[in-house]
Amino acid sequence: xxxxxxxxxxxxxxxxxxxxxxxxxxxKCRTSGFERVSAWMPDIHIAAAEAGVxxxxxxxxxxxxxxxxxxxxxxIGALGLCQLMPATAAEVAERIKVDGPPYSxxxxxxxxxDYLRHxxxxxxxxxxxxxxxxxxxxxxxxxxxxxxxxxxxxxxEISAVRPSPWGYLEQVKELRDxxxxxxxxxxxxxxxxxx
Numbered sequence: 001x002x003x004x005x006x007x008x009x010x011x012x013x014x015x016x017x018x019x020x021x022x023x024x025x026x027x028k029c030r031t032s033g034f035e036r037v038s039a040w041m042p043d044i045h046i047a048a049a050e051a052g053v054x055x056x057x058x059x060x061x062x063x064x065x066x067x068x069x070x071x072x073x074x075x076i077g078a079l080g081l082c083q084l085m086p087a088t089a090a091e092v093a094e095r096i097k098v099d100g101p102p103y104s105x106x107x108x109x110x111x112x113x114d115y116l117r118h119x120x121x122x123x124x125x126x127x128x129x130x131x132x133x134x135x136x137x138x139x140x141x142x143x144x145x146x147x148x149x150x151x152x153x154x155x156x157e158i159s160a161v162r163p164s165p166w167g168y169l170e171q172v173k174e175l176r177d178x179x180x181x182x183x184x185x186x187x188x189x190x191x192x193x194x195x
Contacts, residue, residue, distance in 0.1 A: 033063055033067030033068050034063065034068075034175075034178065035068075036067060036068025036069065037059055037062050037063045037067070037068035037175075037179070038068075038179070038182065039068065040059075040062065040068055040081065040105070040109070041055075041059065041179070041183065043105070043106050043109050044058050044059050044062065044109055044113075046106075046109075047106070047109035047110045047112070047113040048113050050110060050113065050114075051110070051113035051114045051116065051117040052117055053113050053116050053117050053120065054127075054176070055179075056176040056177070056179045056180040056183070057116070057127065057131070057172065057173075057176045058109070058112065058113050058116060059175065059176065059179040060171070060172040060173065060174070060175035060176035060178075060179060061082065061112065061116065061131065061134065061172050062081050062082060062109070062112070063171075063172075063175045063179075064135075064168060064171050064172045064175065065078075065081070065082055065083035065112075066080065066081050066082070066083055068081065069081070070105035070108070079103075079108070080103065080105065080108035080112075081105055081108045081109055081112065082108050082109060082111060082112025082113075082115070083112075084108070084111055084112060084115060086101065088115065089101065089103060089108075089111050092111045092114050092115050092118070093107075093111060095114065096110065096111070096114050098110060098111060115134065116130060116131075116134055119131075119133040119134050119138060122138050123138075123141075126151075128155075128169060128173075129141065129145075129151065131168075131169050131172050131173075132165050132168070132169055135165060135168050135169075136165055
């Protein structure tokens with residue numbers, strides 16, 4: 001093999017190695033929203049327990065709102081994992097005695113969990129209505145339900161069109177079930193390993 005061939009082979013191997021490293025970095029950057037939210041599950045459990053809400057519903061909400069990105073900012077200015085508007089976050093922070101802004105990701109989870117609890121109480125324990133109120137605002141939900149002639153009629157209206165708030169509700173509930181199943185699977189694996 002002559003020196004030109006060796007150089008070409010060396011450059012080709014170097015390029016292949018760099019491509020391999022770059023693809024690994026690319027894949028690492030493309031971590032799924034499910035994996036990102038799963039990494040927050042210990043903090044989600046703490047925030048949910050403190051607020052008295054289901055941790056898996058909170059996880060589904062975090063997925064739907066931010067895909068587990070703590071620095072997420074929506075086009076209308078909602079912030080963090082739970083995508084709370086600054087005024088809502090400040091109101092909840094005052095109620096539960098959280099300093100800020102800025103709020104840490106853990107505090108954002110606490111604020112989101114308490115706001116979900118507050119929406120659930122506002123909706124007389126109806127979690128579906130609470131999730132929609134979290135997304136759309138309680139005043140809008142109350143107005144839309146009244147305009148439709150009742151909750152059942154409003155649900156029928158919004159479930160018939162796409163995109164609609166119904167898709168958001170379905171996504172939160174589907175992810176709630178996935179996070180619950182993943183958590184149960186992880187607990188079973190740990191129990192099996194400890195035997």
